[in-house]
Amino acid sequence: MDTNLVLEGLKFMGVGMGAVFLFLAILIFLIAMMSKIIHRYFPEVQPSNSNSESSLQDKQKKIVAAITAAIKFHRES
Incomplete structure (x- = not known):
């Protein structure tokens, strides 16, 4: 059993941080789209x-x- 635990930890960290970054990027995109749709159909008086x-x-x-x-x-x- 010749595994390097430091490299395994770095891989898991990269995957986790990548997933969080992707989730936040999608969230920001969807919030911006929702804001544009709301302002288009319900403008401020x-x-x-x-x-x-x-x-x-x-x-x-x-x-x-x-x-x-x-x-x-x-x-x-």
Whole structure:
């Protein structure tokens, strides 16, 4: 029985790493394809420019008010 255990270990390591690399490459490819298909059939709705600025400012004001109220509540308790 003349087998070199180091070479056997390197072979198994190469096969294992190759299988993991192949799996991850296929996974990345499939996720990219899925993303393209989803964006093609379900595009993001873009808000109109005139209304989006005011709604964005309103959202920012609500966020600032919520943060301010949370800080005030925390300091009081």
